[in-house]
Amino acid sequence: MNIVVCIKQVPETNDVRINNDTNTLIREGVPSIINPFDTYALEEALRLKEKLGGKVTVFTMGPPQAEEALRQAISLGIDEAILISDRRVAGSDTLATSYTLAEALKKYGEVDLIICGKQAMDGDTAQVGPGIAESLGLPHITYVKKIEEIRPDDRYLKVERMMEEGYEVIETNLPALITVVKEINEPRVPSLKGMMRAKKAEIVKWSAADLALDEKKIGLDGSPTWVIKIFTPEARSGGQMLQGSPREQVEQLAGKLKEIKLV
């Protein structure tokens, strides 16, 4: 079985700082980590490989220093790592990023399953996973919390998809793309031998030219999304709990809504 995991390197902080001139994240001086949601994708891929055999390859698109995230992935047991890095893809939005990663996957060749984290901790869009699948014309299932059954030879996959309450059971054909939530597993800690291997491992590097990317679809020019402003919203003040029987609560609520002239 051939599995690809797409990961993103993100700043290790909950206190994200923003450059107000460019509306981008300030990465300087902030240590970088693998996007936490992607660690579940890596773990699930490794578990599938342990069960079914095959190979796991990790992809990332980012600046040259994103190589560090790939080495961390190798230390966990990932077989091969590919870094897509080029000044021309800098500033890509989720559409341009999805396009770029999809082109890289085409160049890579046949894949049975692509796994992504449900979203990146910094951008929080949850769009790149599905975007890659759309670009490749593959079925995709988001928010997977369990792989119930997978039979690569029959091109069959059955998963549980997390909902706000309960879950959906979805079947699909392989190849497919799934994005996973943290409920799916508990990521492993790297091994010492894995870390030693990661230190020496060769990282495959692809540029925009290597992928013959359409210049109009990458980087800032290829990104229809324009970020007008990024800001930290003010913390919401505490809510008010209504007491009493349902009827009393409804009366209180209606009164409040009238009071603030919402109805």
Place this chain on the structure above:
Amino acid sequence: MSYHLTDEQNMIKDLARKIAQEKIAPVAAELDEKEEFPHEILKVLARSDLFGVYLPEAYGGTGGGCFEQCLVVEELSKACAGVAVSYAGSGLGCYPILLFGSEAQKEKYIPPLARGEKLGAFGLTEPDAGSDAAAIAMTARREKDHYVLSGTKQWITNGGEADIYVIFAMTDKKKGSRGASAFIVEKGTPGFDFGKKENKLGIRSSSTRELIFNDYKIPEANLLSREGMGFIIAMKTFDVTRPGIGAQAVGIAAGALDAAVKYSHERRQFGQFISSFQAIQHMLADMATLTEAARALVYSTAQMIDRGEKNVSRFSAMCKVFASDTAMKVTTDAIQVFGGYGYMKEYPVEKMFRDAKITQIYEGTNQIQRNIIALDLIKGLARKK
């Protein structure tokens, strides 16, 4: 302080720290409260290759030595000394085989210990033989091609949890300490049972248990080295494992220091952080200085051992004494910095204080360590004459 660690040593330290922070710290208080053996955490350590950091590659390790093991023990001890001793206790059971085992014994017993698939333990102490290790009463009677072991071992770390035990018994009582021998014993064989599990002041997640041998037969192939070598095996083993206790103590002290520094900058009294008071600052300064000095002594001793230098007993004893006394002092002062909160179980320092005490007692009390140091000083005088 920088100690010129190699890339690999830095990796080991980072990996142990990651496991300590992510897997141990969140459950340390609960394991302590429930006296629960850390099975899951030891599995994580095994999968991460940390059980083999001090063992040669030929036996499944990663080729480091005493120093690498100390780095792991220190990091684990920052989060929980009970977990750390369960890890280190396996090493204590493995070292006699590494140092004195035949090639066949090493090939059979060390690889599963290096992979952490099996746990090791070391059984010397008895109810009436503690500091006076030569007073052991357990006997090993030779019969044809096997030995018959009878007696009881007390307070054995990893007792009941370990698979491979190195056990000391008298093969010839008349010879005193020269009549002791060491044997490799496996769990699950008839005649070898476990007694009560102790309820302890500290390191409560670790297992401390009685081992009971009742006419227990083992093949002569399980004798370690030769008959009569038991006492020497024990002493030579302690020479290389005492820095591990030192590292455990350094870890406990460092954990308490970190907690105290952080707390001093959160707690406000008289309208300011207590870290702004000189009374607190000087305590923290002394805690940090002692901890760093203990670390330097432990590391230097471990490096001496790894260079294969002879006559390490004195330094092994010194680093164990100094680090464990430091851990006791630093954890006591950490509680003082926390004040009343430090005395409460909701905060981590009271556990560190309870855990620290054992480091002054096991693997030779600090009084015995001072005997070793003094004896070596006097021997040195005799050598000069």
